[in-house]
Amino acid sequence: MYMIWMKIILLGLAHALNHSFLLAIPVLLNDISKSLGIEIYDMGYVISLSYFLYGFGSIFAGPLSMKFKSGQIIFLSLFLSGVFMIPLLFNLNVYLFALFLALNSLWASLYHPIANKLISEDYPEDMGKIMGLHGLGGSFCSAFIPIISVYISNILNWRFSLVTLGIASMIISLAFYGGGSINVNFKSKIHIPYGRIKWIILFSIFLGLSSRGLELYLPSLLIFRGFDTSNAALIMSLSLLAGVLGQIFGGYIADYSNSIKALLTSFIMVFISLMFIVFGGGNNIFTLIGVLLYGFSFYAHQPPSTKLQSELVDLEARGYVYGLFFCINFSLGSASSVLTSFLANIYGLDFSYMCLSIFVFISLLIIFVMFFEYSKLYGN
Numbered sequence: 001m002y003m004i005w006m007k008i009i010l011l012g013l014a015h016a017l018n019h020s021f022l023l024a025i026p027v028l029l030n031d032i033s034k035s036l037g038i039e040i041y042d043m044g045y046v047i048s049l050s051y052f053l054y055g056f057g058s059i060f061a062g063p064l065s066m067k068f069k070s071g072q073i074i075f076l077s078l079f080l081s082g083v084f085m086i087p088l089l090f091n092l093n094v095y096l097f098a099l100f101l102a103l104n105s106l107w108a109s110l111y112h113p114i115a116n117k118l119i120s121e122d123y124p125e126d127m128g129k130i131m132g133l134h135g136l137g138g139s140f141c142s143a144f145i146p147i148i149s150v151y152i153s154n155i156l157n158w159r160f161s162l163v164t165l166g167i168a169s170m171i172i173s174l175a176f177y178g179g180g181s182i183n184v185n186f187k188s189k190i191h192i193p194y195g196r197i198k199w200i201i202l203f204s205i206f207l208g209l210s211s212r213g214l215e216l217y218l219p220s221l222l223i224f225r226g227f228d229t230s231n232a233a234l235i236m237s238l239s240l241l242a243g244v245l246g247q248i249f250g251g252y253i254a255d256y257s258n259s260i261k262a263l264l265t266s267f268i269m270v271f272i273s274l275m276f277i278v279f280g281g282g283n284n285i286f287t288l289i290g291v292l293l294y295g296f297s298f299y300a301h302q303p304p305s306t307k308l309q310s311e312l313v314d315l316e317a318r319g320y321v322y323g324l325f326f327c328i329n330f331s332l333g334s335a336s337s338v339l340t341s342f343l344a345n346i347y348g349l350d351f352s353y354m355c356l357s358i359f360v361f362i363s364l365l366i367i368f369v370m371f372f373e374y375s376k377l378y379g380n
Contacts (some may be wrong), residue, residue: 011115013137037094
C-alpha cells in the first residue's frame with residue numbers, strides 16, 4: 001500500500017510539472033508579451049506551435065510504450081522538457097522563445113498517454129478511482145503554479161518563473177529513471193476499433209477547439225474585468241483547487257455509476273460554468289462563480305472520459321488510443337488559441353469566449369449521443 005501511494009504521489013507531481021507551462025504562461029501573458037515586444041492578443045499565435053506539438057507528440061507514446069518501460073519514457077519526458085525551459089532564462093527574441101517552448105512541449109507530450117497506460121495496467125479494478133487520484137495529485141500541485149509563478153515573476157521576472165519549473169521537472173524525473181511498470185510484449189499488430197470510438201473522437205475534436213484558447217486567455221479576461229494580476233493568479237489557483245475536488249468526483253462517479261453518466265453530468269456543469277463566465281461581464285461574482293465551477297467540472301470530466309476510452313479498446317491498444325485522444329485535444333488546441341487571438345483582436349475577449357462556448361455546447365450534444373450509443377456497454 002505504501003508503494004502504491006508513493007507511486008501515485010510521484011505521478012501527481014510529475015503530472016503537475018508536465019502541465020506547468022500551460023498553467024504558468026496564461027498568468028504571465030502580459031509580462032511575456034511586453035518582454036517579447038508583441039501585443040498580448042498575438043500570444044495565441046506564438047503559443048500555437050507548442051499546443052500543437054503537445055498533442056501531436058503524444059501519438060509517438062504508443063510505439064514507444066511497446067519498446068520501453070513506462071518509467072523510462074516518463075523520465076525522458078520530464079527531464080528533456082525541463083532542459084528546454086532553461087534557455088528561456090536568456091533574452092531571446094519571439095522566434096527563439098516559440099522554438100524552445102515548442103521543444104519543451106514535444107517532450108512533455110509523451111507523459112499523459114504513458115501515465116494513463118500505466119494506471120490501466122496496474123489498477124484495472126479501480127481504474128477510474130486511481131485516475132481520479134492521479135489527476136487529483138496533479139491538480140492539487142498544479143493549483144499552486146499560477147500564484148507561485150506570479151510571485152517569482154514579481155520578485156525576479158517571468159523568465160525565472162519558467163526556468164524554476166523546468167529545473168523542478170528535471171529533478172522529479174530522476175524518480176522514474178530506469179523504473180516503471182513491466183514492459184509487456186503485446187502482439188505486433190494493434191487493432192483500434194475506430195467504429196466504436198468515433199463519437200468520443202468527435203467529442204474530443206470540439207473540446208480541443210474550445211478548451212486551449214479558453215484557458216490561455218482566462219487570466220487576461222479576469223484582468224480585463226477589473227481583477228489585478230495577483231488576484232487573477234489567485235483565482236486561477238482556486239479554480240485548480242476546485243479541480244482537485246472535481247477529479248475526486250469524476251473518478252468515484254465513474255466507478256460507482258458508469259463512465260458515460262459521469263461524463264454527461266460533469267460536462268453539463270462545464271457548459272453552465274461557461275454561461276456564468278460569458279454573461280457575467282457586468283458582475284464579478286458571476287465571473288468568479290463561473291471560473292471556479294469551470295475548474296471543478298472540467299477536471300471532473302477527465303477520469304470518466306479516460307475510463308470510457310479504456311472500456312472501448314483492448315489493453316494492448318490503450319497506449320495508442322490515449323495518445324490519439326491527447327493528440328486530437330491539444331493539436332486542435334493550437335487552432336483554438338489562434339482562433340481566440342484572432343477574434344479577440346477584432347471583437348474583444350468577451351465575444352471570443354461567446355464563440356468558444358458554442359464549441360462546448362456542441363461537445364455536450366455529442367455526449368448525449370454517446371449516452372445512447374454506448375449504453376449497451378453497461379447492459380442498459
